Amino acid sequence: MFGILRFGLRVARKSTVIAVAAALLGAATAIVIPVLTGRAIGGALGVIRNGLDRPYVVVLIVLLLALAISNVTSVLGQTGFELADGPIRREVTLRIGWALSHDPDLTEMEDPATAALVQKVRSREWEISMGYQLLTGVATRQIPALIGTAVTLGIVLTWWAPLPIMILILINAEYLRRVITTQMDVWSGQTEGQKHAAYAFEQAMGKAAKEIRIFGLADYLRRRMMGYALEGYRPYWARRWRDAGLSVVLGVAKVIATLAVICYAAWQAATGRIDLTTIATAIPLIMAMADTDLWMIGQLQRAGTTYGWLEQLAPTKQYAQDQTEGAAKVAAAARTTKIATPAELTSADTIIRPADADTADSIETPASTAMVVGDRRRPDEPATSPPPGIVFDEVSFGYPGSDRLILDGLSLELPAGDAVALVGVNGAGKSTLVKLLVAGYLPTRGRVLVDGVDLASLDVDQRRAWQRRVSPITQEFLRLPLPAGDNVELGSGAVWAGRLDPDPVPDTAVLDDIAQRAGITDLVQRLPAGWLTSLDKTMPGGTDLSGGEWQRIGLARALRAVSSGAQVLVLDEPAAALDVQSEARLVDGYLDLARSVTSLIISHRFSVVRPVPSICVLEHGRIVEHGAHEELMDIADGRYRAMFRMQASRYAEADAEVEAELRAAEVEA
Ligand SMILES: Nc1ncnc2c1ncn2[C@@H]1O[C@H](COP(=O)(O)OP(=O)(O)O)[C@@H](O)[C@H]1O
Ligand SMILES: [Mg+2]
Incomplete structure (x- = not known):
C-alpha cells in the first residue's frame, strides 16, 4: 500500500x-x-x-x-x-x-x-x-x-465508550476484506464459465469474426456465450447471498453496540453525571x-x-x-543524427561494398572491435565501415524450457556484402536462425560471430546497437496502425535516434524514392490520402491493406532501413503473401539491393531463392547442402533437387492444365 x-x-x-x-x-x-x-x-x-x-x-x-x-x-x-x-x-x-x-x-x-x-x-x-x-x-x-x-x-x-463500536467496525472491516478479496477474484473472470464466455465472445467478434459468419456459427457462439456468461456468475451470486446474510448480522450488531453507548450517555446525563x-x-x-x-x-x-x-x-x-539513461541516449543521438536527404539516398551505391574483402581474415579480427558491431552508420555519413560478415559456428539451439534442439551443430557463413538464400521445410528452424542472428536468443552451444566478434560477448547496449544495424522483415512483420508513410519511415531508425515524433508530413521525396524501388508507387497512389493515409480502418479516412500489400509496405520499410545505413538485410518469407508479379519484382530488386549489404533471404519458394548464387538447405537443424542452383541440382539424391522437382512438377501440372483449358477455349471459339 x-x-x-x-x-x-x-x-x-x-x-x-x-x-x-x-x-x-x-x-x-x-x-x-x-x-x-x-x-x-x-x-x-x-x-x-x-x-x-x-x-x-x-x-x-x-x-x-x-x-x-x-x-x-x-x-x-x-x-x-x-x-x-x-x-x-x-x-x-x-x-x-x-x-x-x-x-x-x-x-x-x-x-x-x-x-x-x-x-x-x-x-x-x-x-x-x-x-x-x-x-x-x-x-x-x-x-x-x-x-x-x-x-x-x-x-x-468515558474511556471505554468508543470500544464496542470500534471492535465491531474492525470485525466488519476484516470480514469485508475477505469478502471483497474472494468476490473480486470471482468477478474478474476467474471462473471457468466466465473464461469460456470471454473466449466465445472473442471467437465471435474478434479476429475470426468473418469466418464465423460465413460458417454460420454466430448464433451457436452467441448462445454458448450466454449460457456460460450466466453460469459464470452463479458462483459469484452464491457467494453474494451468503455474504449478504452475514453482513446483515454484523450490521445489526453494530447498531446494538451504538445504541448501547448512546443509552449509556443518556443515563449519565439523566443522573446528572x-x-x-x-x-x-x-x-x-x-x-x-x-x-x-x-x-x-x-x-x-x-x-x-x-x-x-x-x-x-x-x-x-x-x-x-x-x-533516464534511455532519455540521455536519445538526446545524444538526436544531436548527432540527421535524416538522409533524397540526394544521399539515390541508390544503394552510396554504401561501399568492400573491395573483395578477405572475409576469412576479417572473421579472425580480435574481439576488441566489439563496439564496431553496434556502430550503425549515420545516414548522412559517407560509408566508412563495410557491411559485416556473419558466421554461425557449430550453433546448437533449443528454446528455453524445451529439450528439443531446433538447430543442431549448424555452421553457416554469410560473407560480408554477399547474398545467401536459405530454404527448408516448415518448422526446419529458419525463423529461429534469424532470432539467433539478431541476438534475440543466444545459442545453447556454439557461437554466432559478427566480423569475428561473438554476439554472446556483447553487453545489452551493444546487442541493441547490433539489432539496429540489421534490417529484418520477419515472418510476423509489423503492421502498425499508423499512416502509410510512418510505416515505411520507421525503418529509417529516426525514431530510435531521437525523432520520437516524426514530422506530421513525412518527407515524401524520400518516401517516393523508396516506393519506386520497392515497387509500391501504385499502391501508395491508390491510397485516399497517399502517404498520410492511416493503415487502420477504424481511423477516419483510414483503410486496411491486403496481406500482400502489407508485405510490400514491410519490404519498403526494410529498404528504408538499408538506405539509411542498415548493413544487414534479412528477409524471412518475404514473398509468402505476394502475387507472382510482385514476387518477380521482389527477387530482382532484392539481388540489386543485396549488392551493398550482407543479406539472407529465406523462403520455401524455389522461384525466390533460385537466382541467388549461394543457396543453403536447412534440415535436421543443420545446413545439409549449399551451392548455386545448378550445383545443387547436380547432386543426384540431393534434398534441394528433390524438393525443387516436387514444387516444379506441381507448377508444371498446373501450367499444363491452364494450357489445356486455353486450347479448349480457343477450339470452342
Ligand atoms: N518461441 C518458441 N518456443 C518454442 N518453440 C518454438 C518457438 N518458436 C518456434 N518454435 C519451434 O521451433 C521449430 C522451428 O520453428 P521456426 O524456426 O519458426 O521454423 P521455420 O521458420 O523454418 O518454419 C518449430 O518446430 C517450432 O514449433
Ligand atoms: Mg519461419
Missing part, C-alpha cells in the same frame, strides 16, 4: 500531495465539527437566557468555517486523485510495456512465468489506479477521522463512528498485491534508471 503511495508521489507528486493534504484536513474537520456542535448546543441555553456573547459567536463562526473546509477538502481531494489518475494509468501501462520490450533478448519475454505475470498484472491493472484513489481519498480521510473521533469520544464521555455540552458532543461523535465502514481495506490490499506484481515485473529502480 505504501508502495502505491510512493508510486503516486513519483508519478504525480503535486496531485498526490494535494489529495493527501486535503484528506488529512478533512479528517481534522470530522473531529472538530462534532466537538463544536456540542459546544453550540451546550451554550444555547445560556444564549437564550443572557443573549449572544462573543465566545459563542466565535464557536459558530469556527463551526461554519470547519463545514466549509470539509466541503472544500472533499472537492480538492477528488480533483487531486482524478488528476493523478491519467499519469498513474499511463505509467502502469508504460511499465508493463517496458518489462516486455526493454531487453534485446527474447528469452525473458517468451518465458511462461513472465507471460503469466504479465497476464495477471494486465487483468488487474485498473486496481492500481483505483487503489491509489481509495488510498489518497477515502482511507487517508476516514482512518485518521475514525481514530480521532474515537479518542475524542473516549476523552469526552455529564452536562448538556458533553452529551451534545458525544452523540454526534458516536454517530460519526457508527457511520464509518472500512470497506476499502480489501481493495487496498488487492491493489497492493497487484502493485507488487508490477514491481516484480518492472522493478522501479531498474525502470527509472533505464528511463
Whole structure:
C-alpha cells in the first residue's frame, strides 16, 4: 500500500500531495465539527437566557468555517486523485510495456512465468489506479477521522465508550476484506464459465469474426456465450447471498453496540453525571463512528498485491534508471543524427561494398572491435565501415524450457556484402536462425560471430546497437496502425535516434524514392490520402491493406532501413503473401539491393531463392547442402533437387492444365 503511495508521489507528486493534504484536513474537520456542535448546543441555553456573547459567536463562526473546509477538502481531494489518475494509468501501462520490450533478448519475454505475470498484472491493472484513489481519498480521510473521533469520544464521555463500536467496525472491516478479496477474484473472470464466455465472445467478434459468419456459427457462439456468461456468475451470486446474510448480522450488531453507548450517555446525563455540552458532543461523535465502514481495506490490499506484481515485473529502480539513461541516449543521438536527404539516398551505391574483402581474415579480427558491431552508420555519413560478415559456428539451439534442439551443430557463413538464400521445410528452424542472428536468443552451444566478434560477448547496449544495424522483415512483420508513410519511415531508425515524433508530413521525396524501388508507387497512389493515409480502418479516412500489400509496405520499410545505413538485410518469407508479379519484382530488386549489404533471404519458394548464387538447405537443424542452383541440382539424391522437382512438377501440372483449358477455349471459339 505504501508502495502505491510512493508510486503516486513519483508519478504525480503535486496531485498526490494535494489529495493527501486535503484528506488529512478533512479528517481534522470530522473531529472538530462534532466537538463544536456540542459546544453550540451546550451554550444555547445560556444564549437564550443572557443573549449572544462573543465566545459563542466565535464557536459558530469556527463551526461554519470547519463545514466549509470539509466541503472544500472533499472537492480538492477528488480533483487531486482524478488528476493523478491519467499519469498513474499511463505509467502502469508504460511499465508493463517496458518489462516486455526493454531487453534485446527474447528469452525473458517468451518465458511462461513472465507471460503469466504479465497476464495477471494486465487483468488487474485498473486496481492500481483505483487503489491509489481509495488510498489518497477515502482511507487517508476516514482512518485518521475514525481514530480521532474515537479518542475524542473516549476523552469526552468515558474511556471505554468508543470500544464496542470500534471492535465491531474492525470485525466488519476484516470480514469485508475477505469478502471483497474472494468476490473480486470471482468477478474478474476467474471462473471457468466466465473464461469460456470471454473466449466465445472473442471467437465471435474478434479476429475470426468473418469466418464465423460465413460458417454460420454466430448464433451457436452467441448462445454458448450466454449460457456460460450466466453460469459464470452463479458462483459469484452464491457467494453474494451468503455474504449478504452475514453482513446483515454484523450490521445489526453494530447498531446494538451504538445504541448501547448512546443509552449509556443518556443515563449519565439523566443522573446528572455529564452536562448538556458533553452529551451534545458525544452523540454526534458516536454517530460519526457508527457511520464509518472500512470497506476499502480489501481493495487496498488487492491493489497492493497487484502493485507488487508490477514491481516484480518492472522493478522501479531498474525502470527509472533505464528511463533516464534511455532519455540521455536519445538526446545524444538526436544531436548527432540527421535524416538522409533524397540526394544521399539515390541508390544503394552510396554504401561501399568492400573491395573483395578477405572475409576469412576479417572473421579472425580480435574481439576488441566489439563496439564496431553496434556502430550503425549515420545516414548522412559517407560509408566508412563495410557491411559485416556473419558466421554461425557449430550453433546448437533449443528454446528455453524445451529439450528439443531446433538447430543442431549448424555452421553457416554469410560473407560480408554477399547474398545467401536459405530454404527448408516448415518448422526446419529458419525463423529461429534469424532470432539467433539478431541476438534475440543466444545459442545453447556454439557461437554466432559478427566480423569475428561473438554476439554472446556483447553487453545489452551493444546487442541493441547490433539489432539496429540489421534490417529484418520477419515472418510476423509489423503492421502498425499508423499512416502509410510512418510505416515505411520507421525503418529509417529516426525514431530510435531521437525523432520520437516524426514530422506530421513525412518527407515524401524520400518516401517516393523508396516506393519506386520497392515497387509500391501504385499502391501508395491508390491510397485516399497517399502517404498520410492511416493503415487502420477504424481511423477516419483510414483503410486496411491486403496481406500482400502489407508485405510490400514491410519490404519498403526494410529498404528504408538499408538506405539509411542498415548493413544487414534479412528477409524471412518475404514473398509468402505476394502475387507472382510482385514476387518477380521482389527477387530482382532484392539481388540489386543485396549488392551493398550482407543479406539472407529465406523462403520455401524455389522461384525466390533460385537466382541467388549461394543457396543453403536447412534440415535436421543443420545446413545439409549449399551451392548455386545448378550445383545443387547436380547432386543426384540431393534434398534441394528433390524438393525443387516436387514444387516444379506441381507448377508444371498446373501450367499444363491452364494450357489445356486455353486450347479448349480457343477450339470452342
Ligand atoms: N518461441 C518458441 N518456443 C518454442 N518453440 C518454438 C518457438 N518458436 C518456434 N518454435 C519451434 O521451433 C521449430 C522451428 O520453428 P521456426 O524456426 O519458426 O521454423 P521455420 O521458420 O523454418 O518454419 C518449430 O518446430 C517450432 O514449433
Ligand atoms: Mg519461419
